[in-house]
Amino acid sequence: MESISVFDMLKVGIGPSSSHTLGPWRAAERFCKELQAQGLLSNVHSLQAHLYGSLALTGVGHGTDIAVLLGLSGQDPETMPVEDVQRIPRQIGAEQKLNLAQSHPIGFKPEKDVIFHFSERLPGHANGLIFRAFNSQGDLMYEGAYYSVGGGFVVKEGEDGQGNFVQLPHPITTARELARYCVEENACIWEVVLENERTWRKPSEVKAGLLRIWNVMKECMYRGCHTRGTLPGGLNVTRRAADIHDKLLKPCSYTDADEWVACLSRCDYEFAKVLKWIGCFAMAVNEENASFGRIVTAPTNGAAGVIPTVLMYYICFTEKEVTDDDIVKFLMVAGEVGSIFKKGATISAAMGGCQAEIGVSSAMAAAALTEGLGGSVGQALMAAEIAMEHHLGLTCDPIKGLVQVPCIERNSMGAVKAITAANIALDSDPEKAKVHLDEVIKTMWETAQDMNTKYKETSQGGLAVNISIKVPEC
Numbered sequence: 001m002e003s004i005s006v007f008d009m010l011k012v013g014i015g016p017s018s019s020h021t022l023g024p025w026r027a028a029e030r031f032c033k034e035l036q037a038q039g040l041l042s043n044v045h046s047l048q049a050h051l052y053g054s055l056a057l058t059g060v061g062h063g064t065d066i067a068v069l070l071g072l073s074g075q076d077p078e079t080m081p082v083e084d085v086q087r088i089p090r091q092i093g094a095e096q097k098l099n100l101a102q103s104h105p106i107g108f109k110p111e112k113d114v115i116f117h118f119s120e121r122l123p124g125h126a127n128g129l130i131f132r133a134f135n136s137q138g139d140l141m142y143e144g145a146y147y148s149v150g151g152g153f154v155v156k157e158g159e160d161g162q163g164n165f166v167q168l169p170h171p172i173t174t175a176r177e178l179a180r181y182c183v184e185e186n187a188c189i190w191e192v193v194l195e196n197e198r199t200w201r202k203p204s205e206v207k208a209g210l211l212r213i214w215n216v217m218k219e220c221m222y223r224g225c226h227t228r229g230t231l232p233g234g235l236n237v238t239r240r241a242a243d244i245h246d247k248l249l250k251p252c253s254y255t256d257a258d259e260w261v262a263c264l265s266r267c268d269y270e271f272a273k274v275l276k277w278i279g280c281f282a283m284a285v286n287e288e289n290a291s292f293g294r295i296v297t298a299p300t301n302g303a304a305g306v307i308p309t310v311l312m313y314y315i316c317f318t319e320k321e322v323t324d325d326d327i328v329k330f331l332m333v334a335g336e337v338g339s340i341f342k343k344g345a346t347i348s349a350a351m352g353g354c355q356a357e358i359g360v361s362s363a364m365a366a367a368a369l370t371e372g373l374g375g376s377v378g379q380a381l382m383a384a385e386i387a388m389e390h391h392l393g394l395t396c397d398p399i400k401g402l403v404q405v406p407c408i409e410r411n412s413m414g415a416v417k418a419i420t421a422a423n424i425a426l427d428s429d430p431e432k433a434k435v436h437l438d439e440v441i442k443t444m445w446e447t448a449q450d451m452n453t454k455y456k457e458t459s460q461g462g463l464a465v466n467i468s469i470k471v472p473e474c
């Protein structure tokens with residue numbers, strides 16, 4: 001079984017989709033690296049990107065075409081300026097030229113060279129893509145087929161997982177195994193996770209890396225709470241988080257995200273307002289995500305608002321004095337629970353519908369909040385189980401293939417369910433629970449397999465076909 005780090009589950013990326021934007025982007029980068037490694041890059045004269053299955057059906061709405069161009073251009077989604085995300089593809093379209101891996105200019109016509117196969121699907125996964133490179137005689141020099149398997153993970157045809165098979169001190173594939181290690185080591189979940197993370201990096205690097213992840217989440221919420229306007233894509237969805245934010249905020253002054261969080265922590269908000277803040281934070285993140293903003297894939301982009309929102313709730317609205325160490329522990333627990341879902345079921349909406357995105361993020365956040373608030377290992381895992389149990393069967397039906405409706409509001413629902421699940425678990429005896437997390441993961445996977453394909457990120461069912469919205473001509 002593949003070894004998954006918390007940094008695989010929580011990655012810095014660009015919206016709007018981890019499987020349809022970040023994954024294809026990484027696949028394009030990987031194809032370029034393979035060309036480079038084989039000494040072929042400088043001989044490439046032309047190139048084609050073929051998109052299959054869900055990547056074709058919702059690719060334009062999810063920015064798959066844009067992601068492929070940026071990946072082939074050698075742009076890094078973690079660091080590239082967000083202002084360039086739409087500018088570079090526009091420039092490629094206007095000049096009909098692409099600077100392959102930032103080093104080798106080739107002719108490229110996006111409207112002809114990015115090919116959408118709407119009625120075909122590659123055998124390995126619903127999100128398949130093939131890149132083909134040709135020489136000046138038009139002969140095929142090299143090709144690679146890749147699958148974007150959810151959460152920004154990419155697998156090449158013929159590979160089994162991402163190839164990360166290091167031996168961990170605590171190899172975990174199920175919630176029961178995690179619980180057993182916790183008992184054997186007399187440890188919390190975060191301590192077991194940290195032991196595993198030490199395989200890849202020092203504890204100080206884990207802390208620094210996760211605080212960087214939190215910083216990206218915080219900045220994303222801050223931008224989302226202070227940005228108005230209309231989301232791109234043609235649905236004309238109005239951004240709402242900033243107006244809600246301004247209505248809720250008690251008088252206080254701040255100049256950056258850190259001061260803003262401190263402000264919110266100081267103000268004493270009653271329950272009804274806290275509930276509104278939860279909706280506001282989640283919508284802020286996902287409005288940024290829909291605008292090609294920088295977000296943390298947690299575990300996917302469509303569900304990127306749930307974990308930051310629950311973490312903000314933990315910091316600002318619980319009685320606990322939350323320190324940097326507590327934030328790091330929260331993210332380690334969340335990451336581990338997400339990886340158990342990935343190993344036992346899926347985090348790809350194209351495989352399992354929205355239960356695999358919002359459901360999984362809600363379960364991750366619920367476990368992390370429960371342990372953060374002093375819950376036992378059993379209670380944390382019970383919280384994850386409760387959160388997923390009430391997302392089972394949730395379909396993925398984004399209107400016009402855009403990660404906007406129902407996705408933005410749905411993150412608020414995932415966050416509220418996570419907090420509710422944590423509160424129920426904190427007041428419960430997990431020994432008396434009728435359903436265990438491992439069984440709910442199994443049920444989620446079986447439900448995923450039974451779910452009609454039209455509800456798996458194809459925009460061929462549900463809201464996507466029942467809501468008729470005229471998209472204006474560009």
Ligand code: SF4
Binds near residue numbers: 302303349397404
């Ligand atoms: S409906 Fe859910 S799974 Fe589908 S794109 Fe939206 S957030 Fe992602």
